[in-house]
Amino acid sequence: xxxxxxxxxLSLGVAGTAIWGYQEHREKNxxxxxxxxxxxxxxxxLTFQVDLLNxxxxxxxxxxSKKSLSPALADVWRITSQAHSDVGQxxxxxxxxxxxxxxxxxxxxxxxxxxxxxxxKEPLSDKEYKHLQTLYKQSAExxxxxxxxxxxxxxxxxxxxxxxxxxxxxxxxxxxxxxxFKTVEKTVSEYDEVNFGPAFANMQEKDENFExxxxxxxxKKEAIKIAQKYSGLKADDEVRVVENGKGSNYGFYSVSILDxxxxxxxxxxxxxxxxxxxxxxxxxxxxxxxxxxxxxxxKAIGFLSDNGFxxxxxxxxxxxxxxxxxxxxSKLDDVRIYPDSIKVKVALxxxxxxxxxxxxxxxxxRTREIPExxxxxxxxxxxxxxxxTVQQHGLAVVLNDLNEEVLCHEFLGTMNDDTYRIYIxxxxxxxxxxxxxxxxxxxxxxxx
Amino acid sequence: MKRKFSHVLKWLAIISLAFFVLPSSGDQTKVKAxxxxxxxxxxxxxDVIELQSRLQYLGFYNGKIDGVFGWGTYWAxxxxxxxxxxxxxxxxxxxxxxxxxxxSKYNKGFVKEQIKKGKKFTHYGGVPVEKQAKNTxxxxxxxxxxxxxxxxxxxxxxxxxxxxYSANDIQLMANAVYGESRGEPYTGQVAVAAVILNRVxxxxxxxxxxxxxxxxxxxxxxxxxxxxxxxxxxAKKAVLDAINGWDPTGNAIYYFNPDTATSGWIWGxxxxxxxxxxxxxx
Numbered sequence: 001x002x003x004x005x006x007x008x009x010l011s012l013g014v015a016g017t018a019i020w021g022y023q024e025h026r027e028k029n030x031x032x033x034x035x036x037x038x039x040x041x042x043x044x045x046l047t048f049q050v051d052l053l054n055x056x057x058x059x060x061x062x063x064x065s066k067k068s069l070s071p072a073l074a075d076v077w078r079i080t081s082q083a084h085s086d087v088g089q090x091x092x093x094x095x096x097x098x099x100x101x102x103x104x105x106x107x108x109x110x111x112x113x114x115x116x117x118x119x120x121k122e123p124l125s126d127k128e129y130k131h132l133q134t135l136y137k138q139s140a141e142x143x144x145x146x147x148x149x150x151x152x153x154x155x156x157x158x159x160x161x162x163x164x165x166x167x168x169x170x171x172x173x174x175x176x177x178x179x180x181f182k183t184v185e186k187t188v189s190e191y192d193e194v195n196f197g198p199a200f201a202n203m204q205e206k207d208e209n210f211e212x213x214x215x216x217x218x219x220k221k222e223a224i225k226i227a228q229k230y231s232g233l234k235a236d237d238e239v240r241v242v243e244n245g246k247g248s249n250y251g252f253y254s255v256s257i258l259d260x261x262x263x264x265x266x267x268x269x270x271x272x273x274x275x276x277x278x279x280x281x282x283x284x285x286x287x288x289x290x291x292x293x294x295x296x297x298x299k300a301i302g303f304l305s306d307n308g309f310x311x312x313x314x315x316x317x318x319x320x321x322x323x324x325x326x327x328x329x330s331k332l333d334d335v336r337i338y339p340d341s342i343k344v345k346v347a348l349x350x351x352x353x354x355x356x357x358x359x360x361x362x363x364x365x366r367t368r369e370i371p372e373x374x375x376x377x378x379x380x381x382x383x384x385x386x387x388x389t390v391q392q393h394g395l396a397v398v399l400n401d402l403n404e405e406v407l408c409h410e411f412l413g414t415m416n417d418d419t420y421r422i423y424i425x426x427x428x429x430x431x432x433x434x435x436x437x438x439x440x441x442x443x444x445x446x447x448x
Numbered sequence: 449m450k451r452k453f454s455h456v457l458k459w460l461a462i463i464s465l466a467f468f469v470l471p472s473s474g475d476q477t478k479v480k481a482x483x484x485x486x487x488x489x490x491x492x493x494x495d496v497i498e499l500q501s502r503l504q505y506l507g508f509y510n511g512k513i514d515g516v517f518g519w520g521t522y523w524a525x526x527x528x529x530x531x532x533x534x535x536x537x538x539x540x541x542x543x544x545x546x547x548x549x550x551x552s553k554y555n556k557g558f559v560k561e562q563i564k565k566g567k568k569f570t571h572y573g574g575v576p577v578e579k580q581a582k583n584t585x586x587x588x589x590x591x592x593x594x595x596x597x598x599x600x601x602x603x604x605x606x607x608x609x610x611x612x613y614s615a616n617d618i619q620l621m622a623n624a625v626y627g628e629s630r631g632e633p634y635t636g637q638v639a640v641a642a643v644i645l646n647r648v649x650x651x652x653x654x655x656x657x658x659x660x661x662x663x664x665x666x667x668x669x670x671x672x673x674x675x676x677x678x679x680x681x682x683a684k685k686a687v688l689d690a691i692n693g694w695d696p697t698g699n700a701i702y703y704f705n706p707d708t709a710t711s712g713w714i715w716g717x718x719x720x721x722x723x724x725x726x727x728x729x730x
Binding site: 030033034037038040041043044045047048049051147150151154157242244245246247248250252254256265267269278279281283289291292293294295297316317318319320324325341343345355357359360391414417419437438439441 | 485486487488489490491492493510511518519520522523526539608612614615616617619620623633634635638656657658659661662663664670671672673676678688689692693694695696698717718719720721722723727729730
C-alpha cells in the first residue's frame with residue numbers, strides 16, 4: 001500500500017520535473033532567439049546606416065546651396081548617431097572596436113558643427129571641404145568591409161550568440177565575424193585625424209485612391225479579358241477573379257490565370273473603374289537570354305503603347321539575370337514627368353512582357369499644364385556646385401521634399417567616379433534635390 | 449665568341465617574334481568582336497566586358513571591368529562617341545561598335561582569365577600586359593598558353609541592384625520572405641516582401657529593412673528562427689520585384705494566416721485582399 005503510494009508520488013514527481021524541464025528549455029530557447037534577433041537587428045541596422053552615411057556624405061559633396069547643405073549635414077549627424085548606437089548594442093565589448101566608434105563620433109562632430117553654423121555667413125572652407133572628401137572615402141571603405149562581413153554572416157548563418165561565446169572563452173580566433181570586425185577596425189585605425197535611393201516613385205506620399213482615372217466600370221468578365229490580353233494565356237486555363245476586400249479604398253479585381261501545361265501563372269489587379277492594370281506579374285522559369293536589353297526595351301515600349309500608355313520615355317533599364325526591368329516616365333513637350341512612372345519586366349528569352357507596375361503612374365498621371373521655366377539653363381547652371389562637371393541637361397517635373405510637383409532643370413553631373421542628378425527649381429532657382437546615383441555592386445565571394 | 453653572340457641574338461629575335469605574333473594572330477582569327485546586340489545602360493555580360501575593356505584600352509574608362517553597364521561606362525562611351533564624331537547617345541550600336549573595334553584591341557584571354565581569378569586588373573593600351581595585373585607570374589603563364597576552350601560559365605563579379613538597397617539587404621529580405629511564405633504562390637511571396645517595404649515607408653514602423661524584420665513579435669518566422677533557413681531563388685526574385693515597385697497587396701502593412709492567427713485584434717483590421725493563405729490588411 002505504502003509502496004504503491006510512494007511509487008505513485010515519485011512517478012508523478014518525475015513526470016512533473018520532465019514537464020517543468022521541457023518548459024524551461026522552451027522558454028530558454030525563446031529568450032535565446034529573442035536575444036539573437038536583437039543582435040542581428042543591431043548589426044544589419046549598422047551596415048544599413050553606414051551605407052546611408054556614405055551616400056549622404058557623397059550627396060553633400062555635390063551640393064552648392066547653403067539651404068540644402070545644412071539639412072543634409074544634419075542628416076549625416078543623425079545617421080552617425082544611429083550607427084553609433086547600433087555599434088553599442090553589439091556584443092563586441094571584448095573586442096577592440098573603439099576606432100570605428102571614434103570614426104563615427106568624428107563624422108558626427110564635424111557634421112553637427114557645420115550644420116548648426118550659419119553657412120550663409122560662414123560657408124565651408126576649402127579645408128573643411130577636403131575633410132568632407134576624406135570622410136567620404138573612408139566611409140566608403142568601412143561600408144565595403146561591413147558589407148563583406150554582412151555577406152558572410154548571412155551566407156554562413158552566423159550567430160551572434162556564438163560570437164559572444166567565442167569572445168568570452170577566448171578561443172584561438174576562427175570566428176568569421178570577429179575576424180571581419182578586426183579587419184574593419186584595422187581599416188579604420190589606418191586613418192589619421194581627420195535616402196535615399198528609390199528615386200521618386202517610392203518616396204512619394206501615396207495617394208490612396210486612383211482619382212484621375214476615367215472610363216466606365218468594368219465587369220468581372222471584362223477583367224478576365226484584360227488579363228488574358230496581357231498574359232497571352234488561353235481562356236480554357238484555370239481562371240479565378242476576386243473582388244477587393246472591404247478595407248481597400250478603391251475598387252479592383254484580382255485575376256489569376258493558371259496554365260497547367262506550362263506551369264505558368266499570371267496574376268493581375270485591375271481597377272474596376274476603367275479597367276486599368278495596377279500591377280501584373282507572370283511567373284515562369286526563364287533559363288536563357290536570347291534578346292538584348294535594347295530589343296527588350298523596344299518590346300516594352302510597343303507593349304505599353306498597344307495598351308494605351310503613350311508619350312513615355314525610357315528612364316532606367318537594368319538586367320537581372322535573364323530579366324530586363326525598365327522604368328518609363330511620361331514626357332510632355334520634352335519635359336520628363338517623374339511622378340508618372342511605370343515599370344515593365346521583360347523576359348529576355350522570348351521578349352514577352354512578364355510584369356507591369358503602374359500604380360504610381362495611375363495615381364499621378366493627368367492632364368498637366370507645364371509652365372515656362374523662368375530661369376534659363378545658364379542661370380540654373382550657376383547654382384550647381386563648381387566641383388561637378390555637368391554632362392547632360394533637361395527639364396523635368398519632380399516631387400520635392402514637401403511632396404509638391406515642381407518644374408526643375410535637371411542636370412546629370414559627374415565628380416570623380418560618382419554620378420549625380422541635380423534638380424534646380426526652374427522658377428525660384430532653389431536646389432531642390434541632389435541624388436547620388438548608384439553604381440553596380442561588387443559580388444562578395446568568400447573574401448576574408 | 450661573336451658567332452655565339454649572334455646566335456643568342458637570333459634566338460632572342462625568334463622568341464620576341466613569337467611573343468608578338470601569337471597574341472595578335474589570335475586576335476585576327478576572331479573576326480567578329482561584339483555580338484549583334486545594341487548594348488545599353490543596365491546591360492550585363494560578355495559584351496559589356498568587351499566594351500569596358502576596349503574603352504579602357506583607349507583611356508576613356510578608368511573604372512573596374514566588371515561586366516555591368518553602369519554610369520561610369522555610360523560616360524566613357526559618350527566621351528568616346530564625342531571624340532570620334534559619332535552621334536552621342538550612350539548606346540553601343542553597330543556604328544559605335546565598329547569604330548571601337550577599329551580603334552582598340554581586346555585581349556579577351558587575358559581579361560577573362562583575370563575576371564575568373566577575381567584579380568584586380570586593368571586593360572590600358574600601350575601598357576605591357578604584365579603590368580596590368582597584380583600578380584605578374586601567373587599572367588605570363590596565361591599569355592604563353594592561350595586556352596583552347598572558351599571559359600566556362602563564369603560568375604559575374606558585379607550585379608545590378610535597385611538603388612537604395614544593397615545586395616545584403618536583398619538577401620536579408622529574401623530570408624524573411626522565405627521563412628514567412630515558402631509554401632505560398634510567387635505573388636504571395638512578392639506580397640510579403642511588399643509588406644516589409646510598406647512598413648519601412650510607414651511612420652508607425654521602423655525606417656530600415658532590418659528594423660522592420662527584427663522588430664520583436666512582428667514576424668513569426670523571426671520569432672521561431674525559421675528566418676535562418678536558406679532562401680530559394682524564387683524568394684530572391686520576389687524581393688527584387690517588390691523593391692522594383694510591384695505591390696500585389698494594395699498598400700497593406702499587415703497580413704495573417706486565418707487558420708493559425710491567434711490574436712483577435714488582427715481580424716479587426718480593414719482587409720484588402722487574400723493571396724494564397726494570407727489575408728492582407730491595413
